[in-house]
Amino acid sequence: MIRDHILHRIRTALGRSAGQAVADPPPVRLVLPDVDPEARVRSFTLRLETLAGKVHRVATKEEARALVAAAIEGKTAVASNAPYLAECGIASLPGVESGITGRDRMQERCSAVDVGIGSADYMLADTGTLVMLSSAQEARLVSLLPPAHIAVVPLERMLTGLEELFTLLPRPAELTSSMVLITGPSRTADIEQILVRGVHGPGQITVILVG
Amino acid sequence: MSVEFDRKIHDTLGDANLQLAIYTSTARLKQGRIALVGDEALPDYQELRTQANAIKKHTIENLDHYLEEFERNVVARGGKVVYCKDGTEVSDFILGLAKERGARLIVKSKSMTTEEVDLNERLEHHGLESVETDLGEYIMQLAHEKPYHIVAPALHKTRYDVAELFTRNLHVPNETVIEKQTMLARRVLREKFLAADIGISGANFLVADSGAIVLVENEGNARLTTSAPKIHIAVAGIEKVIPRAQDLAVFLKLLARSATGQLLSVYTSFLAGARRPGEIDGPDEFYVILLDNGRTRLLPDREKRQTLYCIRCGACLNTCPVYRKIGGHSFPWVYSGPIGAILTPQFMGVSHEPGLPFASSLCGACGEVCPVKIDIPKILLDLRSDVKKAEARDGQNRLEKLAFRVFAWLMTHPRLYEMAGRIAASLAPGGDGKWISSVPAPLNLPPVRAWLSQRDLPPPPAQSFREQWRRRQ
Numbered sequence: 001m002i003r004d005h006i007l008h009r010i011r012t013a014l015g016r017s018a019g020q021a022v023a024d025p026p027p028v029r030l031v032l033p034d035v036d037p038e039a040r041v042r043s044f045t046l047r048l049e050t051l052a053g054k055v056h057r058v059a060t061k062e063e064a065r066a067l068v069a070a071a072i073e074g075k076t077a078v079a080s081n082a083p084y085l086a087e088c089g090i091a092s093l094p095g096v097e098s099g100i101t102g103r104d105r106m107q108e109r110c111s112a113v114d115v116g117i118g119s120a121d122y123m124l125a126d127t128g129t130l131v132m133l134s135s136a137q138e139a140r141l142v143s144l145l146p147p148a149h150i151a152v153v154p155l156e157r158m159l160t161g162l163e164e165l166f167t168l169l170p171r172p173a174e175l176t177s178s179m180v181l182i183t184g185p186s187r188t189a190d191i192e193q194i195l196v197r198g199v200h201g202p203g204q205i206t207v208i209l210v211g
Numbered sequence: 212m213s214v215e216f217d218r219k220i221h222d223t224l225g226d227a228n229l230q231l232a233i234y235t236s237t238a239r240l241k242q243g244r245i246a247l248v249g250d251e252a253l254p255d256y257q258e259l260r261t262q263a264n265a266i267k268k269h270t271i272e273n274l275d276h277y278l279e280e281f282e283r284n285v286v287a288r289g290g291k292v293v294y295c296k297d298g299t300e301v302s303d304f305i306l307g308l309a310k311e312r313g314a315r316l317i318v319k320s321k322s323m324t325t326e327e328v329d330l331n332e333r334l335e336h337h338g339l340e341s342v343e344t345d346l347g348e349y350i351m352q353l354a355h356e357k358p359y360h361i362v363a364p365a366l367h368k369t370r371y372d373v374a375e376l377f378t379r380n381l382h383v384p385n386e387t388v389i390e391k392q393t394m395l396a397r398r399v400l401r402e403k404f405l406a407a408d409i410g411i412s413g414a415n416f417l418v419a420d421s422g423a424i425v426l427v428e429n430e431g432n433a434r435l436t437t438s439a440p441k442i443h444i445a446v447a448g449i450e451k452v453i454p455r456a457q458d459l460a461v462f463l464k465l466l467a468r469s470a471t472g473q474l475l476s477v478y479t480s481f482l483a484g485a486r487r488p489g490e491i492d493g494p495d496e497f498y499v500i501l502l503d504n505g506r507t508r509l510l511p512d513r514e515k516r517q518t519l520y521c522i523r524c525g526a527c528l529n530t531c532p533v534y535r536k537i538g539g540h541s542f543p544w545v546y547s548g549p550i551g552a553i554l555t556p557q558f559m560g561v562s563h564e565p566g567l568p569f570a571s572s573l574c575g576a577c578g579e580v581c582p583v584k585i586d587i588p589k590i591l592l593d594l595r596s597d598v599k600k601a602e603a604r605d606g607q608n609r610l611e612k613l614a615f616r617v618f619a620w621l622m623t624h625p626r627l628y629e630m631a632g633r634i635a636a637s638l639a640p641g642g643d644g645k646w647i648s649s650v651p652a653p654l655n656l657p658p659v660r661a662w663l664s665q666r667d668l669p670p671p672p673a674q675s676f677r678e679q680w681r682r683r684q
Contacts, residue, residue: 002296006501007275009503010274011275016273018275023273025266103486107492128474134493135490140491140492141439144434144435162463163460166456166460171456173418173421177485177486177497178482180480181475182478183477184477185477186430186431188346188393193239196390198397199346199396200434201434201435201478
């Protein structure tokens with residue numbers, strides 16, 4: 001069998017035998033910086049805006065709802081099944097389609113609408129990143145197929161960065177088949193190194209921080 | 212050096228537009244990197260490099276263990292791991308699966324590993340449509356060319372080249388505005404994503420404790436490739452495994468900075484199996500192909516096996532004074548630049564292109580910028596030695612060998628050495644204190660001529676070092 005043949009070759013080359021114990025790997029290196037909440041918001045905003053993303057900070061869910069309503073006026077949108085969007089009253093906004101649970105339907109609608117609206121599981125302050133775990137609440141395609149992506153996220157989900165994320169979720173695979181970090185709008189520079197946004201994913205990304 | 216290698220180098224050097232394109236693109240990538248790894252931007256950069264190197268070293272030294280752990284965790288979530296020795300086995304597996312599922316259309320995201328084994332050509336040969344979806348790779352596929360650079364595959368193409376390729380292949384009007392070209396590709400490829408039966412990706416990392424693959428990209432094509440079709444196949448070299456998800460906090464910080472001068476790439480996907488009960492979308496089937504294709508050949512040598520630490524960031528290409536002149540297509544295989552110069556001879560054998568380890572000034576820049584601290588200059592030297600040993604075995608370069616034996620003999624006989632020095636000084640032309648660029652007839656042998664064609668000799672001194680030494684004692 002090819003598998004055994006390749007593993008045998010590896011062991012022979014390394015001078016190891018099957019099932020031989022392994023020395024401990026180098027200790028995990030996770031250095032957690034201490035950053036106060038306001039500084040996190042400033043950093044997140046600066047990073048995402050540098051990448052041409054938009055960041056709004058609002059105090060209440062009602063304000064978030066009003067911002068989304070204004071942003072999608074005259075447009076079509078799909079909202080994810082994130083409970084937070086329902087809490088904000090965003091899933092029931094006119095022009096917003098929500099509650100989709102079938103894959104084919106999700107793909108078809110997300111390909112057709114102008115805006116995908118979701119929440120996020122976490123945000124990373126030092127890079128301006130949204131962390132999305134795929135689930136019954138959040139489909140992968142909502143943040144991917146429509147040309148614009150809006151994320152409405154409560155402020156307490158703001159982490160300092162990758163280190164804190166992997167401290168909280170040492171094994172993301174136990175929770176989901178797909179954890180995606182989104183840092184700015186889709187982009188390419190493959191022709192003459194000229195930056196173009198929205199090549200395959202959304203060309204516009206807006207994050208509404210609530211709290 | 213082969214005639215082919217020599218010709219490609221000269222073609223590239225003689226093309227002023229290409230020289231400009233290579234120079235400006237690599238300069239931009241290089242500056243982007245420098246701005247983000249400096250003391251202010253990333254104070255613990257050197258510690259991260261050291262950690263990344265230590266993790267890679269540990270993993271490669273226990274590679275069988277981590278591959279088995281990875282496999283167990285993939286299988287535990289219903290995925291399948293397929294080991295392949297070479298490209299034929301990769302395409303056989305994919306063709307078999309495609310036939311079983313009645314699949315015809317494949318979308319692909321960027322993967323150097325699939326470039327290694329000419330996967331598209333193999334699949335298309337058997338009647339499947341396999342479409343590259345990274346914009347640069349798509350352009351390369353239309354042009355029937357290999358990537359010019361590990362992270363910027365179409366670096367050498369201008370908007371006019373792209374316009375011509377699109378007009379010819381997509382039957383659209385001539386369009387030279389880059390934004391519009393990009394949106395055209397978006398439309399064409401979007402249809403492919405939504406209709407595709409299989410998505411094939413590479414993998415930047417295989418995470419052993421999670422049974423997950425990690426994909427790093429900017430466009431979103433890898434997300435689409437791995438989310439829209441019902442079947443996802445990841446093709447990865449066996450060396451891509453790392454022990455723990457938590458190690459990504461180190462590698463992700465280094466990869467995007469070193470590759471494109473970004474803090475993080477736009478999309479980092481951590482994918483562990485097919486979609487789970489309750490999840491709305493994602494593939495129904497998840498396969499990981501673990502490819503050897505020569506990698507196990509690198510393992511026995513403790514020094515050279517560090518070649519397998521490479522995370523394909525391309526930083527060594529952007530900083531290399533040789534790559535920046537001779538470009539990507541001068542290199543004989545899919546991997547170019549300093550990393551290509553050490554990978555290719557070890558994967559394909561040193562005689563594949565004996566000139567490769569010599570295509571370096573040994574300035575050391577590649578080793579300096581490598582985020583996982585591969586000692587590329589040292590490996591280049593080792594490979595030069597291997598090339599010479601192989602030539603000696605083949606009975607080549609008898610004259611060179613003889614010359615070095617004579618030289619060694621002279622160097623170990625001080626009196627003879629001194630005498631030879633005096634003779635050489637008396638034979639040297641001129642005596643006007645100028646540097647010597649040619650020698651008269653009897654000494655004008657081809658090797659001497661070749662040597663002097665690139666270099667000048669200093670004029671002989673009035674007194675040799677040994678004579679001066681004796682006088683001062």
